[in-house]
Amino acid sequence: MGNNYKKLTTIAILVTGLSLGIHxxxxxxxxxxxxxxxxSASGSAPAINFDPATEYRAGIDSLQAGKFRDAERSFAKxxxxxxxxxxxxxxxxxxKKGRGKTKASRRYxxxxxxxxxxxxxxxxxxxxxxxxxxxxxxxxEELTWFENKLSECAQTCAQADALTQGSAAVTRAMAGEDNxxxxxxxxxxxxxxxxxAYLKAIRLINxxxxxxxxxxLEKAARIIGPHPDILNYQGFGNRKLGRFNxxxxxxxxxxxxxxxxxxxxxxxxxxxxxxxxLKKAKRQLAKIGRLCTFACAEEEELKRWLLAxxx
Amino acid sequence: MAVIxxxxxxxxxxxxQGLAELRWLTLDAxxxxxxxxxxxxxxxxxxxxxxxxxxxxxxxxxxSPLLLGGQAAKSGMSCQTCHSNGHSNKNFxxxxxxxxxxTADVTSSIFSTSRGxxxxxxxxxxxxxDKNAHTRTRxxxxxxxxxxxxxxxxxxxxxxxxxxxxxxxVLSYLRALDNxxxxxxxxVRPQSLERALERMDSATRAIEYAMLLDNQTQSxxxxxxxxxxxxxxxxxxxxxxxxxxIRRDLASASENLRVLRENIPDAHxxxxxxxxxxxxxxxxxxxxxxxxxxxxxxxxxxxxLQDEP
Numbered sequence: 091m092g093n094n095y096k097k098l099t100t101i102a103i104l105v106t107g108l109s110l111g112i113h114x115x116x117x118x119x120x121x122x123x124x125x126x127x128x129x130s131a132s133g134s135a136p137a138i139n140f141d142p143a144t145e146y147r148a149g150i151d152s153l154q155a156g157k158f159r160d161a162e163r164s165f166a167k168x169x170x171x172x173x174x175x176x177x178x179x180x181x182x183x184x185x186k187k188g189r190g191k192t193k194a195s196r197r198y199x200x201x202x203x204x205x206x207x208x209x210x211x212x213x214x215x216x217x218x219x220x221x222x223x224x225x226x227x228x229x230x231e232e233l234t235w236f237e238n239k240l241s242e243c244a245q246t247c248a249q250a251d252a253l254t255q256g257s258a259a260v261t262r263a264m265a266g267e268d269n270x271x272x273x274x275x276x277x278x279x280x281x282x283x284x285x286x287a288y289l290k291a292i293r294l295i296n297x298x299x300x301x302x303x304x305x306x307l308e309k310a311a312r313i314i315g316p317h318p319d320i321l322n323y324q325g326f327g328n329r330k331l332g333r334f335n336x337x338x339x340x341x342x343x344x345x346x347x348x349x350x351x352x353x354x355x356x357x358x359x360x361x362x363x364x365x366x367x368l369k370k371a372k373r374q375l376a377k378i379g380r381l382c383t384f385a386c387a388e389e390e391e392l393k394r395w396l397l398a399x400x401x
Numbered sequence: 402m403a404v405i406x407x408x409x410x411x412x413x414x415x416x417x418q419g420l421a422e423l424r425w426l427t428l429d430a431x432x433x434x435x436x437x438x439x440x441x442x443x444x445x446x447x448x449x450x451x452x453x454x455x456x457x458x459x460x461x462x463x464x465s466p467l468l469l470g471g472q473a474a475k476s477g478m479s480c481q482t483c484h485s486n487g488h489s490n491k492n493f494x495x496x497x498x499x500x501x502x503x504t505a506d507v508t509s510s511i512f513s514t515s516r517g518x519x520x521x522x523x524x525x526x527x528x529x530x531d532k533n534a535h536t537r538t539r540x541x542x543x544x545x546x547x548x549x550x551x552x553x554x555x556x557x558x559x560x561x562x563x564x565x566x567x568x569x570x571v572l573s574y575l576r577a578l579d580n581x582x583x584x585x586x587x588x589v590r591p592q593s594l595e596r597a598l599e600r601m602d603s604a605t606r607a608i609e610y611a612m613l614l615d616n617q618t619q620s621x622x623x624x625x626x627x628x629x630x631x632x633x634x635x636x637x638x639x640x641x642x643x644x645x646x647i648r649r650d651l652a653s654a655s656e657n658l659r660v661l662r663e664n665i666p667d668a669h670x671x672x673x674x675x676x677x678x679x680x681x682x683x684x685x686x687x688x689x690x691x692x693x694x695x696x697x698x699x700x701x702x703x704x705x706l707q708d709e710p
Contacts, residue, residue, distance in 0.1 A: 384633025
């Protein structure tokens, strides 16, 4: 096998849930989105020999059990291969904080925000951490961020509640009243909710409601962890919204996790066609051709895209 | 290019993929029965050779995921998945698509980009060969079945419009499905290697026929891809380390069909196919010799299913 990455097919997910082991379909380790399971040697980064999503979940379990050292180890492992994963950076911050290393936690919350600028929970934690480590002016910056966001969304957007709570938490910390350790919301959610969010996102994507779909994918990603199928659809949604650079980053991360992911290879090829990079698109087609030993829909679809682009 | 790809393919050992059917098998099902047996396909004898050929083509398309589009196709699903051998797959269950075993919501936006009706309304999967259960006439003079099929493929499954030859052949196949051609009750038979090889044979004859017709480049390519999928299904049942060699042979047979596909239109395609069939005959022998250790064997299948967590 070589690649320990747990394979979930696109449909296997639809069908059976992303969280592992609830249905035999998962165990079947089917091909669907994941190609033959032979990691291709290409690509500069070394192959990943563990499943980051499993490690991510293990980290969350440790965090919830108050085993901060174990949590730190798990998140460090995920970050060693995906240093730019915002969710994992945020959780690493929480693990540091759990160990009393509030100052060290700041760096991770900062990174989480760097890679996901509107990450409400990370802004909240960063604001609190600044307040607690004697940086009131920096904490104030976070508070201002909350205020701006709240006025932007006029108290009615989907995130209004989270923003209000975040802003209150930072305010309390600045007043020296930060004592209770509230658990982050996403931590407590069972994986089934991640599956459901994912399923809902697919429906929304098919209904071309990409903005909403991305919110559900985000939710799924926070619960389930870095998973190529989720990343692939995050890429797809962003691509459909014309954000090609962001989309490409998601596809690339999906392919970092599983270089043979058929869906991500196909969609990346489609993106190249949309950005006029036909040579690269053809390279994607050739790669899918090598992966699809027994013919597959991804190859046929990308072929049609290329044909259409030539006309 | 294609030849190089072919050589590379031939050298690698494709991992066993697991049985795709497990993806949509209800947990309550007797998995051994569901994966090891199937109701007999009931087909009336065609009136003439041309219709007979169309039925072969339709039969091959019916079992090919590439007739469907989008997520369904990518998951390896085909008409055959729900309507096994033209009957109803009572064990079909897909989260988000089914509410009970043997049901599916074919207007779900999970598959469809245009017909998603926003309502979760799964319906029992009907048998297509029970005349008394038909809700759409099979009368060739009526456009009803054709309209339905277009809607099904292009809207419900978000597929591409099939080539006319393929489309008409699926219609011919649907019209030929008829329980009265079988004993009653419909015999249930093992899903043996012979059945799978017989489908392969059907596919190659369908390809031969399409090659004989003028201007059927795309239909021929479609059928060649369908044959590749069928080889993949056989390969999935040879899942043990000792099967590495036969899996390599199957992968190379499939890759050679790909080369054929990519070379079409080619004046010598029929000869190339002939050559391929000779290669396939050799592989068939080896497949038969190892069938007892494969998942076509019911006791092997049982062990495999027990090992599945």
